[in-house]
Amino acid sequence: MYRRIVLAYDSTKAGRAALREGALLAKRCGAKVFLLSVLAESGGLALAEGAHVGAAHGHLxxxxxxxxxxxxxxxxxxxxxxxxxxxxxxxxxxxxxxxKVRADLVVVGHRKRSLLERWWSGANGAYIVDNLDCSLLVARSDISDQDFEAEFSKAAQHVNA
Known part of the structure; x- marks a missing residue:
């Protein structure tokens, strides 16, 4: 069903959940994975770059x-x-x-935010849904290392059978 999966990834708990859920699904479907990391353009990053040329390079x-x-x-x-x-x-x-990669699924992580954070940051989640030409999976499962390895082994056996 899914042949090309984009995983939006960072080192946060939500990003790791997206990686794990997306990896399990990719293994089960035999899909190609496109791992994407986005350095958000923020006011803080712009200020840092203005104060110290090359500050963004460290973030990159x-x-x-x-x-x-x-x-x-x-x-x-x-x-x-x-x-x-x-x-x-x-x-x-x-x-x-x-x-660009003709994905048929995008997997993103989710972290709960306070009302103030949502107010300041806008409706990014709605924007993603409205601007994708494919399905979206919001990864919310907190899979332990042990459970992930067990699930991945089962998926690999199923694919190889």
Whole structure:
């Protein structure tokens, strides 16, 4: 059913949930995985760059390390994966990247935010849904390492059978 899956990934708990749920689904479907990390353009990043030229470069390097870590995990699981690091507004970048790679599913993590955070940040979730040409899975399961390995082994056996 799903052949090309975009996983929006960062090192947060929500990002790890997206990676795990997406990896399990990709294994079960035999899908190619596109791992995407987005360095959000924020006021704080712009101020840092204005005060110290090259400040954004340090953030990019940190995000690159997180992306590389995710790609290593996917490789260890035997998944066919490609990674990309982009800068910009996350919801827009995720939608643009999904169209670029012709994804049929995007997997994102979710973290609960306070009313004030939602008010300041806007409706990014609604924006992602409205601007995707494919299905969206919001990963909310907190899968332990042990449970993930067991589920992944079952999925691998099912695929190989």
């Amino acid at each position: 390097e940190a995000y690159r390390a997180v992306l590389d870590e995710g790609l290593r995990k996917l490789e260890m699981l035997g998944l066919d994966s490609t990674g990309a690091l982009v800068r910009g507004e996350p919801a827009q970048q995720i939608g643009d990247y999904a169209r």
